[in-house]
Amino acid sequence: MSEFIPLHANSSESKPCQLHPQSMCPxxxxxxxxxxxxxxxxxxxxxxxxxxxxxxxxxxxxxxxxxxxxxxxxxxxxxxxxxxxxxxxxxxxxxxxxxxxxxxxxxxxxxxxxxxxxxxxxxxxxxxxxxxxxxxxxxxxxxxxxxxxxxxxxxxxGDTKSPKQQKTVAILGEVFPADPLAIDGLLRRMGVEQTVTLPGRSIVDFRTAGHVGAVAPLHPFYKETSALFRSWNIPVVGGAPVGISGTYAWLKSIGQLLDLDPKLVNEVAEEERARAQSIVDSQPISGRIFVTGYEGPVIAYARMLVEEGAEKTYIS
Missing domain, CATH: 3.40.50.1980 (Nitrogenase molybdenum iron protein domain)
Structure with a gap:
């Protein structure tokens, strides 16, 4: 006797569909x-x-x-x-x-x-x-x-044979279009002579990156690139210029690694910390915020939100 295979499973035996977050090919x-x-x-x-x-x-x-x-x-x-x-x-x-x-x-x-x-x-x-x-x-x-x-x-x-440009910083990681200009202006106030933004549009920037004084990854995902800079004996700056304490510590680290004038570095860092504090005080945030994105800076943004008073329960 032939057996009939039902086209639909018994609803009482069905299980909920288990979905997993997916994104396009990396x-x-x-x-x-x-x-x-x-x-x-x-x-x-x-x-x-x-x-x-x-x-x-x-x-x-x-x-x-x-x-x-x-x-x-x-x-x-x-x-x-x-x-x-x-x-x-x-x-x-x-x-x-x-x-x-x-x-x-x-x-x-x-x-x-x-x-x-x-x-x-x-x-x-x-x-x-x-x-x-x-x-x-x-x-x-x-x-x-x-x-x-x-x-x-x-x-x-990367041109590692040219003399090192001690007061040049490579900024590593994609940010909003105006951010590299703002970061460059801030660092020049401390005595930095040039910043190189990677990934960028110019092949010259990739060559210059081989002999910069320091590299500053703005995202935590650039592990292989950071390891490459370390193999070139180029110091890697931790953190990112986000938030009150984060910006202050980041500027102080760059000043120390590039051997900049400590008095000038401290002056700029204190000004930026006070400026960030005044913005947070004037625009406090309360509530629960989910932070999600795929470019990499979400962890830095989440830290900033916590400093401003938000409850952060999820990052992706």
Whole structure:
């Protein structure tokens, strides 16, 4: 006798659907960094599905250049044409006007994740070729992907042979567009001669980062990049210029690491602490606030909210 399989489970036996928070492929974080660099023409080694999705969302967020890629469908992947196709795409990218950098982005598709770096050229024409591995199974967030991309570029482009610019600071991490100018103006009051913002638009900034006096990560996710600076014997500033105590401690740390005039540093730090305190006193906050985001600075913002009197119960 045949058995009938019911199309719907018994409602009394059904369990609630267990959903887990998901976001888009973290490689998008790396592509945001790579597409914004002037003279950079990224090449992506992946399958058609990943290429379509990441290209779409990258252009949605303001990329103004093409992302080149070999056509890697099932037939090409099975035939082992990944390296040949990637090399052909690199040659096309090198012919783009003003091309100075070709990041080759390798994703987590099994056939492309193991793309051999030694089979890629170091340079084609005037363009540096840099392999950036961002497999989603090993990198779980957008800020981490940015960290991986930034570290890969700095390993190749960072100029560690030039004399150290002792009074130059590299500001590490994406912030609002006006923030780097405000931070630069504040640090110059203490005696800092130049700030370099990473990730940035200029390849020159990546080269200069190799001989700065100190690096200040504004986000806690830049672990690989911070480790690279430490290997170059460049000190890393802890904390961030957020909130009352945080801004004060951050400015004092930079002054100490760069050996700036202690009296001038203390004067600027005290002024900023008093200014931040007056703002908090004039606009107190009360209530429970959830802080969520995907670029990285949420922890610093949460700390600031706590100083202003808010109850913080969730950060993501």
């Amino acid at each position: 490689a998008f974080g790396a592509l945001r960094v790579l597409t914004r660099i002037e003279g950079s023409h990224p090449v992506m080694a992946t399958d058609t599905g990943c290429l379509y999705g990441l290209t779409f969302v990258t252009h949605f967020y303001g990329a103004r250049k093409s992302i080149l890629a070999p056509q890697l469908g099932t037939a090409e992947l099975m035939a082992g044409k990944v390296v040949e196709g990637t090399l052909a795409a690199v040659d096309v990218a090198a012919r783009e006007p003003g091309c100075q950098l070709i990041p080759v982005v390798s994703l987590c598709v099994a056939e492309t994740a193991g793309l051999p770096e030694e089979m890629l050229p170091k340079q084609v024409g005037d363009a540096e070729v840099v392999l950036v591995r961002v497999p989603a199974y090993a990198i779980h967030s957008h800020p981490e992907a940015k960290d991986v991309a930034l570290a890969a570029l700095l390993r190749r482009l």
